[in-house]
Amino acid sequence: xxxxxxxxxxxxxxxxxxxxxxxxxxxxxxxxxxxxxxxxxxxxxxxxxxxxxxxxxxxxxxxxxxxxxxxxxxxxxxxxxxxxxxxxxxxxxxxxxxxxxxxxxxxxxxxxxxxxxxxxxxxxxxxxxxxxxxxxxxxxxxxxxxxxxxxxxxxxxxxxxxxxxxxxxxxxxxxxxxxxxxxxxxxxxxxxxxxxxxxxxxxxxxxxxxxxxxxxxxxxxxxxxxxxxxxxxxxxxxxxxxxxxxxxxxxxxxxxxxxxxxxxxxxxxxxxxxxxxxxxxxxxxxxxxxxxxxxxxxxxxxxxxxxxxxxxxxxxxxxxxxxxxxxxxxxxxxxxxxxxxxxxxxxxxxxxxxxxxxxxxxxxxxxxxxxxxxxxxxxxxxxxxxxxxxxxxxxxxxxxxxxxxxxxxxxxxxxxxxxxxxxxxxxxxxxxxxxxxxxxxxxxxxxxxx
Amino acid sequence: xxxxxxxxxxxxxxxxxxxxxxxxxxxxxxxxxxxxxxxxxxxxxxxxxxxxxxxxxxxxxxxxxxxxxxxxxxxxxxxxxxxxxxxxxxxxxxxxxxxxxxxxxxxxxxxxxxxxxxxxxxxxxxxxxxxxxxxxxxxxxxxxxxxxxxxxxxxxxxxxxxxxxxxxxxxxxxxxxxxxxxxxxxxxxxxxxxxxxxxxxxxxxxxxxxxxxxxxxxxxxxxxxxxxxxxxxxxxxxxxxxxxxxxxxxxxxxxxxxxxxxxxxxxxxxxxxxxxxxxxxxxxxxxxxxxxxxxxxxxxxxxxxxx
Numbered sequence: 001x002x003x004x005x006x007x008x009x010x011x012x013x014x015x016x017x018x019x020x021x022x023x024x025x026x027x028x029x030x031x032x033x034x035x036x037x038x039x040x041x042x043x044x045x046x047x048x049x050x051x052x053x054x055x056x057x058x059x060x061x062x063x064x065x066x067x068x069x070x071x072x073x074x075x076x077x078x079x080x081x082x083x084x085x086x087x088x089x090x091x092x093x094x095x096x097x098x099x100x101x102x103x104x105x106x107x108x109x110x111x112x113x114x115x116x117x118x119x120x121x122x123x124x125x126x127x128x129x130x131x132x133x134x135x136x137x138x139x140x141x142x143x144x145x146x147x148x149x150x151x152x153x154x155x156x157x158x159x160x161x162x163x164x165x166x167x168x169x170x171x172x173x174x175x176x177x178x179x180x181x182x183x184x185x186x187x188x189x190x191x192x193x194x195x196x197x198x199x200x201x202x203x204x205x206x207x208x209x210x211x212x213x214x215x216x217x218x219x220x221x222x223x224x225x226x227x228x229x230x231x232x233x234x235x236x237x238x239x240x241x242x243x244x245x246x247x248x249x250x251x252x253x254x255x256x257x258x259x260x261x262x263x264x265x266x267x268x269x270x271x272x273x274x275x276x277x278x279x280x281x282x283x284x285x286x287x288x289x290x291x292x293x294x295x296x297x298x299x300x301x302x303x304x305x306x307x308x309x310x311x312x313x314x315x316x317x318x319x320x321x322x323x324x325x326x327x328x329x330x331x332x333x334x335x336x337x338x339x340x341x342x343x344x345x346x347x348x349x350x351x352x353x354x355x356x357x358x359x360x361x362x363x364x365x366x367x368x369x370x371x372x373x374x375x376x377x378x379x380x381x382x383x384x385x386x387x388x389x390x391x392x393x394x395x396x397x398x399x400x401x402x403x404x405x406x407x408x409x410x411x412x413x414x415x416x417x418x419x420x421x422x423x424x425x426x427x428x429x430x431x432x433x434x435x436x437x438x439x440x441x442x443x444x445x446x447x448x449x450x
Numbered sequence: 451x452x453x454x455x456x457x458x459x460x461x462x463x464x465x466x467x468x469x470x471x472x473x474x475x476x477x478x479x480x481x482x483x484x485x486x487x488x489x490x491x492x493x494x495x496x497x498x499x500x501x502x503x504x505x506x507x508x509x510x511x512x513x514x515x516x517x518x519x520x521x522x523x524x525x526x527x528x529x530x531x532x533x534x535x536x537x538x539x540x541x542x543x544x545x546x547x548x549x550x551x552x553x554x555x556x557x558x559x560x561x562x563x564x565x566x567x568x569x570x571x572x573x574x575x576x577x578x579x580x581x582x583x584x585x586x587x588x589x590x591x592x593x594x595x596x597x598x599x600x601x602x603x604x605x606x607x608x609x610x611x612x613x614x615x616x617x618x619x620x621x622x623x624x625x626x627x628x629x630x631x632x633x634x635x636x637x638x639x640x641x642x643x644x645x646x647x648x649x650x651x652x653x654x655x656x657x658x659x660x661x662x663x664x665x666x667x668x669x670x671x672x673x674x675x676x677x678x679x680x681x682x683x684x685x686x687x688x689x690x691x692x693x694x695x696x697x698x699x700x701x702x703x704x705x706x707x708x709x710x711x712x713x714x715x716x717x718x719x720x721x722x723x724x725x726x727x728x729x730x731x732x733x734x735x736x737x738x739x740x741x742x743x744x745x746x747x748x749x750x751x752x753x754x755x756x757x
Contacts, residue, residue: 074719078719081508081509081722082508085508085509085511085722086508103509107509107510107511108511109511189597198700199700199701199702199703200700201720249597250596250597250613251594251595251596251597251613251615251616252616253613253615253616253702253703254590254615254616254698254699254700268597405507405509405510405722406509406721408720408721408722409716409720409721409722409723412716412720413530416700416701416702416703416704416705417704419702419703419704420702420703420704420705420706422616422703423613423616423617423702423703423704424616424617425703425704425706426704431704
């Protein structure tokens, strides 16, 4: 899940996971393993599946002992960044996203996987091209995707039918605003649309950035001049903020991915614009009241043809790893076609990690288990242009973030200002004025502009 | 006794009975412990001070030059920092004052005898036993939620409905902190109430004082030092509030509820700016020490009075 600043509550709930950094696998008995691979991973369902299945890896590699350190997303990022930046060398494999991979590669923190991936039957060409590109730096692959995601619009087909509305094959934000107005029914506790308003570069800014990009707005141009106060950006942010204020869920400034998912799953929203990974959860009767009533449409656009974001949880080898070969052994197993089949057979096909390999989508078992959202997910991912997602060229690779180290800070500050606008504490214009200043000073202090 | 007095003829009044060597002989076994404590408490702080003079950003491997006091200047000039100081003061003062007032009221009630007192007391203490993170989550979802929150439900007969966390972020946090700290204050004040001597109270009654006059003239002066202690300890802890902010508002909307600990957290783990985070930390430590000095003085007064 792409929720770097995920709902804090989950972080707390998962804090237990922090304590149960599980020592798994390895118990191949006999002689005992000579090589140890420590993997820092994120406490997401698909990652927990891999711990469960790691026994299979140990059977094939009795000489390698795999240790899992499972952390909630925020803590993972904090700890891994500290460990790598200070050359701590605690981990042989770290779980990173498309944001970190190129930046860390540039810093020399990661081992290039290009050579490894070309060998054997790993089939690097089967990786979803947009994901592979996002995880590369200077044409070399630095992280292997475990699962990938984009964003799309999820909507209640029953409510649309009732109101006599029809979702076009490619909705625009104008369409969406119209639908939201029509379907907004606060007296029935149904919001027209649910979107993230919680501050955080990985929360509010992820969906909002796709809106900015498709309206022709941008954070920086090619010379690192900030454009957060441009009319296009302003139009996009105003649309997002107004939509939430007029027809959004109540309490929007405090809702992130998890809260929105709950709102949608409980039937309290007519539309939900967020990560494709949400689909699997909305279709699961155990966590959702609205299974079978959800339709999927591409991310709404304005000026561009496509507007989804791109994220992939991926495994990389830090340059401090004492045994990169053993680390690759594990990565190549965990991100292989065989692993995907293994999950399908052992745990069920709807739990297969999506969006990493093309071959997943041609498997008949997966097609039937995830028929409602599989092709929508793949299309959304494939349509992403990570080099120029908006109308203007940008000097970095990536969609819903600016791929510079300072963005975590800059994005957090900007998202706080916009969240305040959603809360009605300041105007969008004021929020963007301040954001523009933060962006300008970041470009200067980061040395991107003289 | 007699032998000793003949050998040690005169007791020097100023230096006690021990020679220099004897004094060291007594101290020596304690020294390792002392060194350990110094190392444990001071070394991390010294490192923080060292880092606060470095222009170091973890995300930039080439950074890390000595910048003198520039980080301090940057932090102090930063409007977000000053905003965080202001929020911290507002949060701390209001939460401590409110929980103390409520604590006194509850303690006075609990000091009476009534059926089921033990049960009531246990229930009143419970909020203090809930983990701060869990409490914050509970408040965010089941109390403040604009759709299914209990606060709006309880207030709906009066026509009041609000999105509390977005519209009144500081007030929402203060309410949670007050809820959590009232039991603590109540316990301290209750201890004070129950340590009153019954003779004095009886004497007051015999002298014809009403209950309010007794409370104001006898009980309250007796309670004063307990109240001071409660305020002191409460302040030291409430200044460090992090869980509630992190869980409920993430410091927002905007900067409306960012306090000092959350500010430092953002500097350290969003910006990964070790230098500035360390500088902010040192400033906060200095300020806290100032408060603690004042606080300790109050406590030591307390102890003197006691003895």
